[in-house]
Amino acid sequence: MTSKNKWLSTPYVLWSVMFIIIPLGMIFYYGLTDKTGAFTLDNITAIATAEHAKALWLSLLLSLISTLICFLLAYPLAMILSNMKVNQHSFIILIFILPMWMNFLLRTLAWQTLLEKSGVINSVLNLLHLPNINIINTPYAIILGMVYNFLPFMVLPLYNVLSKIDENVLDASKDLGAGNVYTFVRIILPLSIPGIISGITMVFVPALTTFVISTLLGGSKILLIGNVIEQEFTQASNWHLGSGLSIVLMIFIILNMIASAVFDKDGEGATL
Amino acid sequence: MKSTAKNIYTALIFLFLYAPIATLMVLSFNASKTRSKWGGFTFKWYSSLFRNDEILEALGNTLLIAFVSALVATVIGTIACVAMNSMKRRSRTVLMGITNIPMLNAEIVTGISLMLLFISMGLRFGLGTILLSHITFNIPYVILSIMPRMKQLNPSTYEAALDLGASHTTAFFKVVFPDLLPGILSGFLMAFTMSLDDFIITHFTKGAGIDTLSTKIYTEVKKGIKPEMYALSTLIFVTVLILLLLVNMAPAKKFRDVSERRKS
Numbered sequence: 001m002t003s004k005n006k007w008l009s010t011p012y013v014l015w016s017v018m019f020i021i022i023p024l025g026m027i028f029y030y031g032l033t034d035k036t037g038a039f040t041l042d043n044i045t046a047i048a049t050a051e052h053a054k055a056l057w058l059s060l061l062l063s064l065i066s067t068l069i070c071f072l073l074a075y076p077l078a079m080i081l082s083n084m085k086v087n088q089h090s091f092i093i094l095i096f097i098l099p100m101w102m103n104f105l106l107r108t109l110a111w112q113t114l115l116e117k118s119g120v121i122n123s124v125l126n127l128l129h130l131p132n133i134n135i136i137n138t139p140y141a142i143i144l145g146m147v148y149n150f151l152p153f154m155v156l157p158l159y160n161v162l163s164k165i166d167e168n169v170l171d172a173s174k175d176l177g178a179g180n181v182y183t184f185v186r187i188i189l190p191l192s193i194p195g196i197i198s199g200i201t202m203v204f205v206p207a208l209t210t211f212v213i214s215t216l217l218g219g220s221k222i223l224l225i226g227n228v229i230e231q232e233f234t235q236a237s238n239w240h241l242g243s244g245l246s247i248v249l250m251i252f253i254i255l256n257m258i259a260s261a262v263f264d265k266d267g268e269g270a271t272l
Numbered sequence: 273m274k275s276t277a278k279n280i281y282t283a284l285i286f287l288f289l290y291a292p293i294a295t296l297m298v299l300s301f302n303a304s305k306t307r308s309k310w311g312g313f314t315f316k317w318y319s320s321l322f323r324n325d326e327i328l329e330a331l332g333n334t335l336l337i338a339f340v341s342a343l344v345a346t347v348i349g350t351i352a353c354v355a356m357n358s359m360k361r362r363s364r365t366v367l368m369g370i371t372n373i374p375m376l377n378a379e380i381v382t383g384i385s386l387m388l389l390f391i392s393m394g395l396r397f398g399l400g401t402i403l404l405s406h407i408t409f410n411i412p413y414v415i416l417s418i419m420p421r422m423k424q425l426n427p428s429t430y431e432a433a434l435d436l437g438a439s440h441t442t443a444f445f446k447v448v449f450p451d452l453l454p455g456i457l458s459g460f461l462m463a464f465t466m467s468l469d470d471f472i473i474t475h476f477t478k479g480a481g482i483d484t485l486s487t488k489i490y491t492e493v494k495k496g497i498k499p500e501m502y503a504l505s506t507l508i509f510v511t512v513l514i515l516l517l518l519v520n521m522a523p524a525k526k527f528r529d530v531s532e533r534r535k536s
Contacts, residue, residue: 009355009367012348012411016370019408023385024373030388077285080278094516095286100469101512102293102505105489109497110292113299113307120295148288201376209378212471216493226380233384233476243388246381257376 027250031243043244052228052245059225060252062139063207066146070154070203071196073147078158078195079188082165092159096152108145108216115141115217137219145213146203153202161195162188197263201256209249225249293509300502307497317503324500327488331504333399334468334484341406342463348407349414350456354448356415357422368419374409375416382409383476390477397479405477406467413466414459421455 034040046052081092099107114120115136122132135141165188173183211226218224225245232242300318304311321327356364374382386405395401425448433443471486478487489501 007355008351009359012352012355013367015348015408015411016367019386019389019404020370020373023382023389026388026392027381027385073285076281080282096289097465098513098516099289099293100465102296102509103471103485103489104469105471105486105493106296106497106501106505107292109489109493110295110299113295114291116308118308148292151285151289205376205378209380211380212490226378229380229384233387239384239388242384246384249378250381253376253378253381257372260376 027243027246029243030239031245031247034240043241044247046241046244047248051223052225055223055228056225056248058139058222059208062143062146062224063204066143066150066207067154067200067204069143069147070151071199074151074154074158074199078155078162081155081159082162089163093156096156099152104149105212105216108149108213111141111145111148111217112136115144136217137221139218139222141217142214142222142224145217146207146210149213150203150207153206154199157195157198157202158192159195161192165191193263197260201260205253205256208252296502297506297509300499300506302499302502305496305499317499318507321500321503321507324498326483327485327498327500327504330483330485330488333482334486337399337402337406337474337484338464338467341403341410341467342460344403344407345410345414345463346456346460349411349459350418350452352411353415353418353422353452354444356419357425368415371412371415375412379409379470379472380476383473386473387476397477398482401477401479402474402482402484405473406470409470409473410463410467413462414456417459417462418452418455421452425451 031043032039032041034042047056084092112119115133116122117132117134117136119136125132135144169187169191170183173187178186209226211224211230214222214224214227229242229245229249232238232245236242299307301313301315302310303314303316352367356367359367383405386401386408390397390401390404429447430443433447434440438446469486471490474484474487475490478484483491485501485504489497492498492501
């Protein structure tokens with residue numbers, strides 16, 4: 001198309017500079033200065049204080065566990081779904097996006113009703129004479145909330161790459177004498193790596209940075225790094241400290257971005 | 273045997289995904305005001321919902337923000353896609369990289385970065401700041417759903433239209449636009465959904481005095497959610513379910529037929 005079209009990018013370029021680049025610059029500005037505007041690293045090193053380090057460590061732990069659980073649950077599911085009939089593609093995506101139309105705060109809150117001491121799940125367990133589970137207001141409930149909220153973001157990229165694998169490749173592998181396990185390890189798994197990376201990114205980042213799930217399911221006693229940052233902005237009003245901690249958080253996000261750029265060069269795994 | 277195991281597994285995952293939704297629907301018919309006790313079946317929350325001005329106002333704000341932000345994002349995103357298609361490889365890579373930032377970055381970071389921007393600009397927090405933020409995080413969804421179609425376009429058809437005497441604008445709207453339309457529509461729908469479901473970014477950019485459904489629910493968490501909220505979300509969910517089933521059955525099939533015919 002013509003070079004005249006190039007000017008059409010102006011509105012978007014301006015928009016992204018104004019609302020993506022400059023705001024990120026603001027975080028760095030606030031994070032690297034103190035209240036008088038002088039340069040300081042105190043807001044960054046504040047992560048090492050016992051309270052903040054504990055929150056970051058817990059966030060990392062819970063989000064890594066949730067990402068792993070999401071992966072283990074989603075991979076078999078994506079394989080099952082991708083083996084279904086091809087013309088159901090849009091329907092399968094639909095059933096994973098559909099829950100988003102019910103507010104996610106309400107959906108997460110509903111787990112309170114399900115998990116409570118005298119909640120739905122325990123009532124069912126009682127009927128079956130099974131031991132009760134008491135995980136509400138513990139880190140386990142937060143993991144459950146993370147897995148519940150972010151599972152679709154793992155399933156969709158995996159489903160996307162798996163359903164694109166040419167069946168002839170699988171047939172060829174079997175014709176050449178490979179068993180199911182060997183075909184999976186040597187063909188399916190390597191071909192699905194872009195989807196795996198994209199899924200991990202889309203689960204790990206929101207899980208690492210959430211403050212809502214921990215507020216709703218962890219009681220108010222368990223603080224994740226997201227809670228600490230949120231409080232600095234809404235209650236303590238120490239934007240400098242909040243920005244400094246956000247910069248620390250962004251280091252993990254950037255590491256994740258680099259990993260996905262290395263493994264997923266053509267953005268194949270990107271869904272939605 | 274093997275397929276039974278597969279079916280059970282799939283069913284369990286969907287039970288997991290839809291159990292909270294079923295719970296909320298049941299709660300919307302619960303006569304007792306607390307969510308932990310079943311007090312009998314009632315429709316009263318559905319009728320009191322329409323007399324609850326606060327909730328209705330929050331609903332109005334939510335829908336307005338979702339519609340306007342999705343619309344603006346779709347226009348900017350579509351134009352950006354057309355522009356990026358004729359860019360040099362390197363500048364396109366840079367711009368796509370920037371586009372990916374709001375998607376890959378944490379929502380809390382996006383939220384506070386925009387909040388800091390609006391404060392330094394001296395903007396009054398309210399509907400306007402929410403709209404600006406929602407447009408910002410919606411544009412990437414639009415671009416990512418149009419870009420794959422853009423790449424599939426055959427540039428010869430556009431040139432043929434020009435050779436046959438069409439102006440650039442006519443050629444675009446008659447030749448390129450129809451091919452992009454499914455991507456544009458799904459981008460709009462995606463943006464609308466994302467805006468509707470957003471809490472975190474709205475939380476940081478809304479200011480006092482205005483509420484969307486999400487922020488209203490969040491403030492109600494401590495006091496206990498009003499049962500009308502369950503009724504409303506049940507209504508929204510069922511409406512969307514019906515609409516999507518209808519849409520998915522009719523035009524989606526038509527688009528597919530058309531694109532298949534084009535391919536052959």
